[in-house]
Amino acid sequence: MMTQIRTRFAPSPTGFIHLGNIRSALYPWAFARANGGVFILRIEDTDLERSSQAAVDVILEGMQWLGLDHDEGPYYQMQRMDRYKEVLGQMLEQGLVYRCYMSSAELDALRERQMAAKEKPRYDGTWRPEPGKTLPPVPEGVQPVLRFRNPVGGSVVWEDKVKGRIEISNDELDDLVIARPDGTPTYNFCVVVDDIDMGITHVVRGDDHVNNTPRQINIFRALGKEPPVYAHLPTVLNEQGEKMSKRNGAKAVTQYRDEGYLADGVVNYLARLGWSHGDDEIFTREQFLQWFNLDHLGKSAGQFDEAKLRWVNGQHIKMADDGMLAGLVAEQLAKRGVQVQADARLAALCGLFKDRCATTVELADWISMYFVDVEPSAEDLEAHVTEAVKPALATLREKLTTVAWEKGAIQQAIKDSIAAHGLKMPQLAIPVRVLVCGRAQTPSIDAVLAAFDQKVVLDRLQSV
Known part of the structure; x- marks a missing residue:
């Protein structure tokens, strides 16, 4: 039995959704629909300062208009906080995460020392428990963060459906903060819990998430789960070759x-x-x-x-x-x-x-x-409705007064008027278009006139 495909679109409601964003909904939606799968909408609204209900409404409205219907959701991360804290508690019990009391000032000083030594700035594991290691005394009045015990040695490897094989050394990854001092969980952790709970099999998202993927894969495996299949989409550029964004003129x-x-x-x-x-x-x-x-x-x-x-x-x-x-x-x-x-x-x-x-x-x-009156431009009137053509226009109007109001009869009236005044078709058809339609170019004039109410045509031809 094949596992049912389950995909998701997980936007942050921090601004309007543009075409570059919505493509990240289109492909997972299409993949689910093409394979009889399930498409899930998840709103990642943990950025309380920037998230808004108005932005959520625009996401829902845009998806509805495009017909990108979801089967489950929308789920809201802010409504799942109890679940995240439950998993954090389990991970703390299992030794998969640990409390870190390093202050922001200490962390900044550490990074400055590392950069001065031409090293990559990263957390150094001061508070990571290890056999035989003595941890510093717990400082008073400091609320700890929770850090994930990233594996030491080896690599994170995945076969990306767009980028092919990607391999990142674990030594490049420090111990990620997965809960802030106030206990609120961070993005990379929430995403993994959501994807596990929602049974996501394929993650199709922008390649700005590639750097998050090895961290998320390690959290999946720490929780005893296999990560989904990943497909990281290249950026959508605007017409100037810049990343499409609201700042760069993208439209909702x-x-x-x-x-x-x-x-x-x-x-x-x-x-x-x-x-x-x-x-x-x-x-x-x-x-x-x-x-x-x-x-x-x-x-x-x-x-x-x-x-x-x-x-x-x-x-x-x-x-x-x-x-x-x-x-x-x-x-x-x-x-x-x-x-x-x-x-x-x-x-x-x-x-x-x-x-x-x-x-x-x-x-x-x-x-x-x-349905509304037309106003031909002075230029069109001067160029096409000349004194020379006005007699032919009068003849045509007279003929149109009595014909059956259908395309064939109108066409014959035009042909008879042209013949009566020794004109060619454009010499009469263009002035008729200008007067009746307000423009010099239209589809076939007989079909255009037949679609009008007869009185409207006669009134507009009478205007010369």
Whole structure:
């Protein structure tokens, strides 16, 4: 029997979640979904000064929008303090941790001496109990920290699914503080207890955690547990080649929703920002889950490219169901104070214009001309609605007054008007677009006009 795959996303709620962060949720989610596993959401909120409920809400909202549904959680580390203290007590009894009374001032002085001697600054084991060793007298009024007895000698070795074999000498690792003087446990300890209690089999996270991994592996083994499989993802860089971060101009995930991106388009783009399936650039969520595994994660940093994201999103808009797009466009129009039903007519309009759009904001820009007055630019009016073409416009308006209001009849009226005045199609079609649509370029003019209310078209042509 194979062990059920259990993955987790464990963000710290200390700021908004951007695309670089959310990729660390996408891959473990996809791996769990692709293998019939369980995806767990864990909020690592032990940084009380910087954590906020608002940041938690943004994490949940961003994941919900992208469809990264979790099976268990969200668990909150601050609600698990009793469990951490229980394990600390057991480890203290078993001699796996010890009390250290070295003050901050003493620790700073030790580090200064080591650096002056060109040594790596590290805790020297003053309070580590050893057979035959006499410990210093316990100072009065000092609350000790708890330190983990790191193994002496040998190495920590793991096969990382992204980076390959990694080996760290235990002599490079000092005895880690796993509980502060007030008794609160530290990050590396909490993570291990959580991963054990939640049965995590695979940890997919950013490579800024690589240095934590050997310490965590040693704590796993001290507790008699085998560590999970690790996959450390390369950093996501912004367009300037810097690490993507709020300070470097990264946007909250939910801002892409507001800017008219589709969840499936963003998932497709993010998936390719560190994983590949041959040369496939555009794929559905279903294809992604069918193909995804940890063996094709990229080893080099992915660089965010907004133009590429727009292109990918545009492909998904082309593939999207018109009725689904209608709902999103109605939301975009509502933000502009334009209340429109997401009905069959709006869906048909989405189908007419979606090939020209990279976002639902652009789609709403096009479709708004059907629901609000348009104002052609002075430049377009001067360039296209000339005295020479006005007679043909009058003829067309007259013909459109009496035709059946459907594409074929409108097309014939345009052709007859062109013939009557000895014009070519663009000479009449472009001025009609400017007057009726407020712009010189649109899809096929007969289809565009047919989607309007007949009276609106006649009124706008009457304006010259």
